[in-house]
Amino acid sequence: MINRWGYEMDDSKDQDVAYGGDFFKKLRPGHVASVLANETRMLFSSLIIPRLAMAEKSFDLWGTNAKYFLHKYNTTWRNERAVELAAAAAFLSENQSGPFLEFGNVLEHYGFRQPDVIVDLYEKGPRITNVDIVDFASEQKFKVIVSISTIEHVGWDERPRSAEKTARALERLVSHLTHDGKLFITAPTGHNPYLDAMIKEGIPNLDRQVFYVRDRFDWSPSRDFVAIPYGSKGPGAASMWMAEISAPSA
Numbered sequence: 542m543i544n545r546w547g548y549e550m551d552d553s554k555d556q557d558v559a560y561g562g563d564f565f566k567k568l569r570p571g572h573v574a575s576v577l578a579n580e581t582r583m584l585f586s587s588l589i590i591p592r593l594a595m596a597e598k599s600f601d602l603w604g605t606n607a608k609y610f611l612h613k614y615n616t617t618w619r620n621e622r623a624v625e626l627a628a629a630a631a632f633l634s635e636n637q638s639g640p641f642l643e644f645g646n647v648l649e650h651y652g653f654r655q656p657d658v659i660v661d662l663y664e665k666g667p668r669i670t671n672v673d674i675v676d677f678a679s680e681q682k683f684k685v686i687v688s689i690s691t692i693e694h695v696g697w698d699e700r701p702r703s704a705e706k707t708a709r710a711l712e713r714l715v716s717h718l719t720h721d722g723k724l725f726i727t728a729p730t731g732h733n734p735y736l737d738a739m740i741k742e743g744i745p746n747l748d749r750q751v752f753y754v755r756d757r758f759d760w761s762p763s764r765d766f767v768a769i770p771y772g773s774k775g776p777g778a779a780s781m782w783m784a785e786i787s788a789p790s791a
Contacts, residue, residue, distance in 0.1 A: 620777030639684025645691025682719040697733040704735035718788035729778030730768035750784035
């Protein structure tokens with residue numbers, strides 16, 4: 542099947558394996574054991590983090606050296622959060638004023654400043670709006686929008702799958718920017734083929750983007766698109782996309 546971006550799609554089970562797999566496979570005993578192991582690491586993180594080699598390392602972020610973001614929640618040193626959250630911290634330090642929207646409730650788990658509005662379909666909380674992002678509508682525009690590894694689920698980790706819905710999710714986020722606003726967004730590549738196709742074709746109003754490839758606990762940047770099957774190099778993403786997107790010109 543060819544999707545709307547001209548990308549060859551295959552609805553076979555093999556594609557499920559290559560792109561994230563089935564949710565119910567996560568209930569298998571091996572996965573449950575890995576979750577328990579992760580909880581144990583979180584419990585002893587105060588002892589683990591100071592001893593990590595990553596604590597002394599840095600990675601290339603937009604041409605500058607940045608420290609990996611190490612935190613006990615979700616044991617960030619073991620997955621893409623180490624890079625995503627370091628980049629999010631840098632972005633937010635440069636964009637401190639104006640209304641702030643987050644799509645996907647991630648930042649509050651790591652001590653970041655609180656968004657004015659959080660949109661998350663599933664996670665509950667007093668400040669969270671539980672609505673599908675494609676249905677989110679607000680008269681307020683936002684100067685700052687952040688989304689950490691959330692958009693890849695839209696249109697793919699649900700039934701029916703829909704390339705159009707993945708595209709509409711990104712369009713909806715951008716539509717809520719002020720004229721001088723900016724969206725910071727990250728997502729694993731090699732998970733949602735619809736999103737991968739959009740990125741390969743080119744995202745409108747893109748200020749800058751970078752791809753990262755995992756090598757054990759290190760992450761190296763690439764200017765070229767790369768998609769490695771999710772989970773193939775350890776817990777979480779094996780490759781990822783990071784971008785800053787501006788509002789369309791009037």
